[in-house]
Amino acid sequence: MTEAVLQLRNVTKSIGGRKIVDNLSFDIPAGEVFGFLGPNGAGKTTTIRMIVGLISMSKGEALIKGVSVREHFELAMTHVGAIVENPEMYKFLTGYQNLVHFARRHKGITKERIKEVVKLLGLQNRIHEKVKRYSLGMRQRLGVAQAILHRPSLLILDEPTNGLDPAGIRELRDYLRKLTREEGISVIVSSHLLSEMELMCDRVAIIQAGKLIDIRSLQEARDSIQSKIVIEVGDLLAAQQLLSAIFDVTRIKENGNQLEIAADKAAIPDITRLLVSAEIDVLGIQTVQKSLEEQFLEITGGEMVV
Amino acid sequence: MSSLSSLIRNENMKIYRRPRTWLMIAFLILSIALMSGIMKWDSSQNHSRDWQNDLTERNASMQQELQENKELSEEDITYFTNEIMLNEYYLEQDINPDELSLWNYVSTSSSLIMLATILTVIIAADMIAAEFTWGTIKLLLVGPASRTKIMISKYIATLGFALLLLILTFASAYAAGGILEGFDGTSQAMLSITDDGVIQESSYFLNSLEKYGFSVISMLMYVTMAFMISSAFRSSSMAIAFSLLFMLVGNTLSALLSGYSWVKYLLFSNIDLTQYMNGATPLRPEMTLTFSIMILVAYYIVFQFVAWLLFTRRDVAA
Numbered sequence: 001m002t003e004a005v006l007q008l009r010n011v012t013k014s015i016g017g018r019k020i021v022d023n024l025s026f027d028i029p030a031g032e033v034f035g036f037l038g039p040n041g042a043g044k045t046t047t048i049r050m051i052v053g054l055i056s057m058s059k060g061e062a063l064i065k066g067v068s069v070r071e072h073f074e075l076a077m078t079h080v081g082a083i084v085e086n087p088e089m090y091k092f093l094t095g096y097q098n099l100v101h102f103a104r105r106h107k108g109i110t111k112e113r114i115k116e117v118v119k120l121l122g123l124q125n126r127i128h129e130k131v132k133r134y135s136l137g138m139r140q141r142l143g144v145a146q147a148i149l150h151r152p153s154l155l156i157l158d159e160p161t162n163g164l165d166p167a168g169i170r171e172l173r174d175y176l177r178k179l180t181r182e183e184g185i186s187v188i189v190s191s192h193l194l195s196e197m198e199l200m201c202d203r204v205a206i207i208q209a210g211k212l213i214d215i216r217s218l219q220e221a222r223d224s225i226q227s228k229i230v231i232e233v234g235d236l237l238a239a240q241q242l243l244s245a246i247f248d249v250t251r252i253k254e255n256g257n258q259l260e261i262a263a264d265k266a267a268i269p270d271i272t273r274l275l276v277s278a279e280i281d282v283l284g285i286q287t288v289q290k291s292l293e294e295q296f297l298e299i300t301g302g303e304m305v306v
Numbered sequence: 307m308s309s310l311s312s313l314i315r316n317e318n319m320k321i322y323r324r325p326r327t328w329l330m331i332a333f334l335i336l337s338i339a340l341m342s343g344i345m346k347w348d349s350s351q352n353h354s355r356d357w358q359n360d361l362t363e364r365n366a367s368m369q370q371e372l373q374e375n376k377e378l379s380e381e382d383i384t385y386f387t388n389e390i391m392l393n394e395y396y397l398e399q400d401i402n403p404d405e406l407s408l409w410n411y412v413s414t415s416s417s418l419i420m421l422a423t424i425l426t427v428i429i430a431a432d433m434i435a436a437e438f439t440w441g442t443i444k445l446l447l448v449g450p451a452s453r454t455k456i457m458i459s460k461y462i463a464t465l466g467f468a469l470l471l472l473i474l475t476f477a478s479a480y481a482a483g484g485i486l487e488g489f490d491g492t493s494q495a496m497l498s499i500t501d502d503g504v505i506q507e508s509s510y511f512l513n514s515l516e517k518y519g520f521s522v523i524s525m526l527m528y529v530t531m532a533f534m535i536s537s538a539f540r541s542s543s544m545a546i547a548f549s550l551l552f553m554l555v556g557n558t559l560s561a562l563l564s565g566y567s568w569v570k571y572l573l574f575s576n577i578d579l580t581q582y583m584n585g586a587t588p589l590r591p592e593m594t595l596t597f598s599i600m601i602l603v604a605y606y607i608v609f610q611f612v613a614w615l616l617f618t619r620r621d622v623a624a
Binding site: 052073082097146 | 307308309312313315316319320323324325440441442444445447448449450451452455619621622623
């Protein structure tokens, strides 16, 4: 594996004795979209702001391409593009002037590069208009343009979809995918919306009350999705007894007037045959898939804000 | 990593691309035009009569005063003698002292530096606080430029604006004077009397520069104070309001409290260095020019340090 683009080492922030972020450590390899998931107030934004130096760390270190943010801030930041919450731009400047403003901070961004980025984000028609006349979606795109002008290795997005409509979210998502694929950029996204993260990220870190609870690969999570069969029958007790013959007892659960069996739908024909032959009335039978959301809710103890 | 010069260009862009800035500049130039107009009108009201006759009469009455009034102080006697000597020189050389020259306009315009100072204070107070108000501070700080560098670029851009207003004040007063009185007065010499009682010709230009110089010192102090306030408040309206408040109330306050000896340590008691120039009396008798300069330098360092501390050490959380 190549060197991690971002390394967090025991990053801690305490304010007044309370630990807002507690000993976070993880690595993000090149080309990965990494999600930062947690309920409101879990410390996502604080962590992200510590990575970009907006908030000082009480302890620990963040390395961007091996460069310490604390010790060599300027050098570390040359590798970073960031959109921290809604991208607020200078409203009295045009979109183009805003980009020039951000381009000047880096060495070697040519006019051609600015034009290229403008085109990439489809802003070319209105780039010379004042930003105050832009819609939120356009400002968001300008924000992305600003963040990628200098071809960063790491893109940091803090709640990027706040206030965007579904079309805008989709647009941003597609765009991020494109960037990681074509330019090999690593991306960190923070969000409290799991559904969004599911579509965007390769891996997610789940944090709660400042602590890292789990890091999961979403691909693995998808593969390991368990399904269950829910049966509604006339005689619950008899059915339970009957089914314990073919399923382990631990896999059968009573839920109100329904039976839940941890199995996939291939088992349905067997179950039906068994129940029918024993003359038990079958009122309904269906498979239910446990969503990622439920899995994560389990991990965070039901505190996920969706 | 960002170079300081490109950061300054960015700050300049943010100052001069705002319509507000140009309104301020227009307001300043308009004020100078108005001042010049009033000066011209005023002088045209006064010296329609025969100025030679006037001077002779004035000299006669001063002479009389010198001879008859035995209670005149040493200072008054010198003043009257000098005046009489100057007036005689004017008559001799056929120079009308009441006739305005372009340098009178430039010289009077130095009092309008107060206005330029107020305008620059508004810009300075807005410099850091506005980024917080706009929400752009986050994007500004997340870049390959340290906070110290960003602060320096903002301070330099503010001083640049101050310099622009000074040059504009000088230039428009010069232009107004030239238009109203003709540019041929440019080389006119300023007449004054030295301590030895000799008539001396000096350059009006240098005299105007000196007047500007004193105003520039107070301008620099006020602007630096506003800049510090700007990094303390995260709302530009608060920062502007407080800076202007301190500036406008401060002088009155130190004049009111001049009975107490600790007043001499206040910024506002020392900011006007003309109190040590010929004839003027300082706010408190024990104050000297060196003392005031030292106090001003101390305040300047404290302002810069506090601003730097507030800007570089605080978390940007909101």
